[in-house]
Amino acid sequence: MKKFWFLAALLLIPAVAYGAEESVPTIASNAAAVKGVQTNLNYVWTLVAAALVFFMQAGFALVETGLTRAKNAVNIIMKNLMDFSIGSIAYWAVGFGIMFGVNATGWFGTNGFFLSDFKVGGDPWVLAFWMFQVVFAATAATIVSGAMAERTKFTAYLIYSAVISAFVYPVFGCWAWGGLFHGNGWLENLGFIDFAGSTVVHSIGGWAALAGAIVLGPRIGKYGKNGEVKAIPGHNIPLAALGVFILWIGWFGFNPGSTTTGTPDIAMIFVNTNEAGAAGALAAMFTAWLIFKKPDAGMTLNGALAGLVGITAGCANVTPGSALIIGAVAGVLVVLSVLFIDRIHVDDPVGAVSVHGVCGAWGTLAAGLFNIGGATAKIIGVQLLGIGTAFVWSFGAAFILFKLVKATMGLRVSPEEEIGGLDAIEHGNTAYPDFQVHA
Amino acid sequence: MKKFWFLAALLLIPAVAYGAEESVPTIASNAAAVKGVQTNLNYVWTLVAAALVFFMQAGFALVETGLTRAKNAVNIIMKNLMDFSIGSIAYWAVGFGIMFGVNATGWFGTNGFFLSDFKVGGDPWVLAFWMFQVVFAATAATIVSGAMAERTKFTAYLIYSAVISAFVYPVFGCWAWGGLFHGNGWLENLGFIDFAGSTVVHSIGGWAALAGAIVLGPRIGKYGKNGEVKAIPGHNIPLAALGVFILWIGWFGFNPGSTTTGTPDIAMIFVNTNEAGAAGALAAMFTAWLIFKKPDAGMTLNGALAGLVGITAGCANVTPGSALIIGAVAGVLVVLSVLFIDRIHVDDPVGAVSVHGVCGAWGTLAAGLFNIGGATAKIIGVQLLGIGTAFVWSFGAAFILFKLVKATMGLRVSPEEEIGGLDAIEHGNTAYPDFQVHA
């Protein structure tokens, strides 16, 4: 039957374009046909970009697995796989409607649940758009798993994962991006600049991660009696590095794909994204080198991600030169932030709060500061308002959620389980049964 | 010379489009130009999709490596690399001609061997189409290596690999898809629905895998004296998980790419593919949880693949809602099937038979049941006929092939080799020489 579909596909191409075969082409039919082909290109580009963004799920899974201990590796990958699986269903059922549904108030959407905007035979754009949006929602969700790694109850995590994809992320998303579809958000109406989501995706995830890490408390052995910070080295640095490379290529879908149109615009976004990532990695490495006297791998990997998060908001409205600066600042910031967060005894095993929360905020501010069109007090003000709102909403909502979960089903595994590893007790699995792993 | 080619390329763009530069454009030239650009878009989309499908080879290699023992890791990756390398040559020389060559009978093609359909200066579409088809052939081939892992002679495997790519897969492919090019298959002429290959690719691979596992017999130590099933844990779950993520992104080429045209059609196929994978992972996890009291990683990973295999046939003719159901059913099915296949003492280390054979069959049936156009008895009948034919052909042909190999050169390594690991004796290599690996 592929044949049938193949032909069908041909016919579906903006009728006029191929109508040319049957009917005589006219100027009008040609004009329509050209638009049709551009539309097709927009579908192809948006969906290829969505596939790249999906791949970021693998990147997050590897970074988080590599930067934690072998005894929790199965648990980490299960949490990441579930973030995406649950997210794909929760965002389909609820999240998309809240984020992009018709929205009189500017505060949340009210229709389009269960992808009801799509009718067989109708315009399939909603499907392409949804596909691109669902991978963003899953990204916000998966950021949190790293900060809560190595001590969170699996069942509790599943609850959280559903709530953030269905509710926490979409609500803020509606405020900033709702107008991209049927919605209309109060924040975007003020002129908030966040092209691909430094705040909408990364800070929202990062601040929820902060709430999670605080409510959970640190891993056993992370802080000594006298409050000194102990090292709990990640078990597989090459895997973590592969994760960073995968995230980087994913960002080539994340930022330029946010045009959702295949146009020359994407070129500058590609370049900005790349330059910021490179500058972030370099700046973080040299900062770590200065402070620790060694070019530390973990910090350098965080630095690349920090640069990429930093440029996400402004990737379409700053120059490549500015992108370098934005990335470099993010690279310095992430190292200092990781150290600070450790000092205040918030245990974030992978640096999710610093990379996504802090550098997401920086990137959003920078999108105003380095705006090609110039930075006015109003622009900066709105950017700060957006940054602040994101913190209050995401940290607040997540904090309440985690407190509730803690009070009811419990958020954290038992000390025995934590010491023995979550893999054995939570999943009854072992990540590396053939290897001699230190107990 | 790049410059030369670069210009050449520009000129090659449907002359008329750029003819505009020289000659005066006309309505007709514009109409032709639009078609030319759409054609170019179809090339780009089809080939990008082919690249994504190629990447699935890495996914299979990782899943199979991760779910088997460290002492056989080199052998597994060599088998996967050879599946693709041999397949690329066997399908070029023979397979493509059988599958898509001119075909009077509806049973097999008779020309187009060695890509002879392509003439320098002629229409290059056959090359794009071939590229997309060869990665499908390699996928069918590589499915089998997992089920035969940890005990198959490397030389014997190479023979099998050539035969399935050159013969077993193309013959059935000709019946179901031949008409996509010069061929014309009896099954497609009956109206068999298998858009991207739940049966044509996955079941064909899965049933050949079943034959292989049966003829080989179980790994030493897999079943106890009293027939109890023993666990032989896979040695690297994070690697297996990465493989699943890679396969998932590959599926975004596999299913939507099967349009071989860049049109809005691909949007629904993307969404369906994603929803089925997500539902499969969730359903499998909860099924395993119910049965084993633990959310088992291996089964959850199989579940994601089961959902993706399940939606492959119907990805273009069912709604996203149906895709969720199809994927969820596949997720439940795969867990039960893995348990059943173990019960009957067929040793399939990675669950290839259940994921690709069983869920491929389910997906093909589901493509009829959930058909947007409605499901008639005739449609269901043809689907069942296709499912049955695939089983008889693939299991039969592979069974005979493996029996022949066993009788002649031998199919299985010696017990000493199996206990010592295939890497050391077959390849003289060690996968992890720096690590303490349990003997």
Add this chain to the structure above:
Amino acid sequence: MKKFWFLAALLLIPAVAYGAEESVPTIASNAAAVKGVQTNLNYVWTLVAAALVFFMQAGFALVETGLTRAKNAVNIIMKNLMDFSIGSIAYWAVGFGIMFGVNATGWFGTNGFFLSDFKVGGDPWVLAFWMFQVVFAATAATIVSGAMAERTKFTAYLIYSAVISAFVYPVFGCWAWGGLFHGNGWLENLGFIDFAGSTVVHSIGGWAALAGAIVLGPRIGKYGKNGEVKAIPGHNIPLAALGVFILWIGWFGFNPGSTTTGTPDIAMIFVNTNEAGAAGALAAMFTAWLIFKKPDAGMTLNGALAGLVGITAGCANVTPGSALIIGAVAGVLVVLSVLFIDRIHVDDPVGAVSVHGVCGAWGTLAAGLFNIGGATAKIIGVQLLGIGTAFVWSFGAAFILFKLVKATMGLRVSPEEEIGGLDAIEHGNTAYPDFQVHA
């Protein structure tokens, strides 16, 4: 603000195309619109290809990590990440200008530094083109890290990395490819054929790698007192294999992307690339099997890369049949070359010199020999001239550079550091802290 940009994007699409909405379309406006859409397609294709080429960085990192020892894994991935990060900035500031700047002499470009060719509001093509070129520059740079693995000072390596991306690579690139943009190179003007860079990228990297390995000297324990060659097995073959699969998919951007236009031309390039890789893997495996009596994994992986490097020059001007031969010869060549280079006591842990240097030279010659348009003595002569020039320039420049570094800051770590592993002393990190790793 995404909304704003989204609309902006729409408007930016070649005005005329959408101008249709407002103004009445004319034949001329349609003709322009078609060209506009083709231009958009060229951007999308070129940038998607660039993303795939970027991914090769992950492939190189994994191949090099997998084929070296666990105690140096952090150092290897840091070197690879820095190659790309430093390269992204050095090529932006200096390299691109030298390679593609206005160039009267044919020897080096003189403007376009710091991407100054791009003006806000101006034609963004330079950005898309730069993005595609920077990932090529980084590829040349990263080739060297493998040959110098396990004994090079990190600081010294950073210096090298900046110099090759800013100077060594761009200068030769200018000679062969400058004319693709504002430049004009003496070698391309002679008709040198190197479509995607067998010489420009791979040989340049390979010969610099040779210089590095010679100046550094072999790793401690690589050659016995009586000069016998000792084995220093790579610590993670599955990771190396994943790297090869990633490089392979990256090549689907590397070669066809070099058209920088989305046209039917890319089909043959895809097929040629794939067939050469497959033939390379097979030929290398059988060659190794013949010589060592075992199908060695390391050599087979090198063989796939050798085939891909081999077809890079001629991917657009030879037939698929020739591609098979070119790849197969490369596969044989790489095995013999690895053995030879070991015999002469040049210690290249990953075979970079053989894969990229030797097979790059072979591929460049083959692009002449198998040229569809026919091979004249002149063509072969120019190819040989290009091959020779590349060797003299790259080996010479790198040799001097490494000698200078050695004389000043020192190129090699202390024996204690080398025995203890570079990770611990250079980076203060451990790649696999949870695993029992052999000392």
Add this chain to the structure above:
Amino acid sequence: MKKIEAIIKPFKLDDLKAALHDLGVQGMTVSEVKGFGRQKGHTEIYRGAEYVVDFIPKAKVEIVIQADLVEKVIETIMTSTRTGKIGDGKIFVLDVETVCRIRTGERGEEAI
């Protein structure tokens, strides 16, 4: 009390454990070791360079028991781990002066 150290082929460990368990031995400690002896290793190749892997993986089982059980245990080890092929391994018996159980502080035989 005595300490029995048995160097055995790793895949025989489960059989040995079961046999000792049947014999009533309450505990043992196992480590992964590499053995060098009459049994020769195999040759591997890496990128063309051959190398001999002459250390063979073995399991070392340590059992501390009452002196009067030594013979029984030796017998059990012999019968449960012997394959008759070269490389089966060795049994060494050493004297142990004191045994304590950390949990309880018990000493001597009741600590075993």
Add this chain to the structure above:
Amino acid sequence: MKKIEAIIKPFKLDDLKAALHDLGVQGMTVSEVKGFGRQKGHTEIYRGAEYVVDFIPKAKVEIVIQADLVEKVIETIMTSTRTGKIGDGKIFVLDVETVCRIRTGERGEEAI
């Protein structure tokens, strides 16, 4: 001189090391072992097949010291590694006839 072998719970190793260090013990050798005893292992599942992991990771600490220090060391081990829960481990004391320091060739007590 005597050799003290202590089989302990791995996460107690650092405490033990510190305690022995305070006691003035100059050196020790540690190996990762798997223990079998009264403490029962746990069950895992793999693709539906259950299996018991009945070997439990333990750390084996070997300390060679002057005979007169044995009791002190035993005490220290007891106090620093005891959790009171089953599986705390054992201490075995063996006699050592000779000790040499490779670096210097010293023999006997000064070699420790």
Add this chain to the structure above:
Amino acid sequence: MKKIEAIIKPFKLDDLKAALHDLGVQGMTVSEVKGFGRQKGHTEIYRGAEYVVDFIPKAKVEIVIQADLVEKVIETIMTSTRTGKIGDGKIFVLDVETVCRIRTGERGEEAI
């Protein structure tokens, strides 16, 4: 018979093996251990937190031989593994009461 336990620097293992082989020693058993002693470890950093790696990888070589060979073997170990730098390691000699070869059931010296 005696059991000689040598704790050495891992990279000296091959030299030792060769030397013992020349001496006619038929077999040995090697395990990977971590040592703590006068030789100090190094400091590593992880995400800003320093930590001392004070257990140093060592190889433990166990050789059971006839009593009269002890001195020869000790000499061989000394000469083949000494670097003169701190951390070279130790040699311990213990008495072995019985030796059996599992394959044949032989006892005593011929079992070695």
